[in-house]
Amino acid sequence: MHRFFKSDFFNFEALRLLSFTPHEGGEVSEFLEAVGRIKDRDFESWYTTWIAETEKAEALAVEAERAGNRAAARRAFFRASNYQRAAQFMLNGRSGDARILSDSENAISNFWRAAVLLDSSITKLEIPYEKDIKLPAYLHIPHPSKRLPGKLPLLVNTVGGDATQEEITYIFPMAALELGYAVLTFEGPGQGMVLRRHNLPMRPDWEVVVGKVLDFALEYVEACPDLKKLIDTDRIAIAGSSVGGYLSLRGASDRRIKACISVDPFYCMFDLLKGRMPGFLIDAFSAGGFAADSTWDSFLGLLKWLDTQTQWESDLSFWFLGVDNAADMFRAMMRFTFETADGAGFLHRVKCPVFVTGARYGLYSEPEVSTNRIYEDLVNVPEGSKLKWIAEDAGQGGLQSKVGSFQILTQKAFAFLDKSLGIERRITLAA
Structure with a gap:
């Protein structure tokens, strides 16, 4: 299958966004221009690129709305919503970043402006x-x-x-x-x-x-x-x-x-670690008593330094599981x-x-x-x-x-x- 990025993570997330094109969540030309500007494994590059596409789609939506073009306005508002959702997606692990909430709220606003124009x-x-x-x-x-x-x-x-x-x-x-x-x-x-x-x-x-x-x-x-x-x-x-x-x-x-x-x-959920950590370490944590909790933080920190995807996934997991260290994340995943x-x-x-x-x-x-x-x-x-x-x-x-x-x-x-x-x-x- 054709790839847009060398890294599996960015390639998958790009394909994920492209998949919404048949249902008005994207435009092929806008997508291709965007992925051509994004630096692989660079969260800020991903964010700024999709925010730029959001602004373009919003402008088109407002233009269509003023012209009374219901279908064009709906499609463009949907695209603006989806692009902004995708932009903040890479910030999800950093829950203190104010852009996450503000971008999410604006994405919802654009979604709603589109959804009310559906026949349903x-x-x-x-x-x-x-x-x-x-x-x-x-x-x-x-x-x-x-x-x-x-x-x-x-x-x-x-x-x-x-x-x-x-x-x-x-x-x-x-x-x-x-x-x-x-x-x-x-x-x-x-x-x-x-x-x-x-x-x-x-x-x-x-x-x-x-x-x-x-x-x-x-x-x-x-x-x-x-x-x-x-x-x-x-x-x-x-x-x-x-x-x-x-x-x-x-x-x-x-x-x-x-x-x-x-x-x-x-x-x-704990099984998901098998693609991120050596099996013997997973078994050791499951058995308990292998190492202090702080040791697992150090080990996860090394994995995050080595791999962008692990960095994003672990930061997001800390956030949505409500934990602040690696050992507690593992325990939460086991539940x-x-x-x-x-x-x-x-x-x-x-x-x-x-x-x-x-x-x-x-x-x-x-x-x-x-x-x-x-x-x-x-x-x-x-x-x-x-x-x-x-x-x-x-x-x-x-x-x-x-x-x-x-x-x-x-x-x-x-x-x-x-x-x-x-x-x-x-x-x-x-x-």
Whole structure:
């Protein structure tokens, strides 16, 4: 496959952004000009380049808006939003950088200016979580011309470890709206604006978060007569990618979830270190007593000095896990697992249909220790109700989170959801 950068990290993130072009999240010429100016492994170069592209797209959006060109304004505002989201992405490990919050807020503003120009409808929601903290969410309803007969199924789309609900809109929600699904996206602890505004760390028992989201969603629909007539609360599915794939499986243990799409998840987050640290050191930490906590800080510091990707990943992990040293990061990662103290495993609690995927060229986890193990542990999901897809070709879904192959992913995922939720559809041509 063609490469834009020598480093795997920058090349992957560039391809990730390019993947949103079919859904108005980018323009090919703008992308090519930008990657031609970015210095590989240089975070500031990445940031300043995408901010420059943001400003260009914003100017085009305002110009189209003034001219009354709805479609052009929408596309340009979406691009401006996505470019600015991508710009601050490389700053994520440095949570004290004021640009992270301000750029994120502006990216959301541009996203909203675009989203209200879609044919589908979108509503901003705030989901009560803990104390005064509310989780930001969007409820998408398809245009009447795209709706299915009867009530609409609802897809709950959870964010992952480094994405935002604005970014994931270009994947499952856009495809879902074309197919007549309603969609609820949200950001939980350790994600998006919840992390940026409140520094609230992610929690491994994501089923608790999903439970609160479902409680709110059902009450919200019940309280709105139009939505009560429109949304089928007995047909709710959940989806997520990478870290979000793990989180979606945790959420799928809730009996109100009737189907789950888990894209390239891990079985245990601590396994992700296997591509970053020598195996004997991972085993030593797992066994305990090998070295003082400060020793692990020194070792991680060396790895960060040697590798840009490790630097970014570890800084981000400190932030969204709510820790300040390497040993605590490792311990926190160990808690994000489907293993349980009683040996039964968490996944035995999942009983709804599950589509789980893997990627041969994933950045983090080999399918043999993630996808296959998850599939085998879904012991209470009948064989005919669970599906495994391990993509072997980079151009056909073999990259992490199916980057570069989102349309292939959504085609397969919604075929599974349609079957699991009893939806039949056919193509009819106008006479």
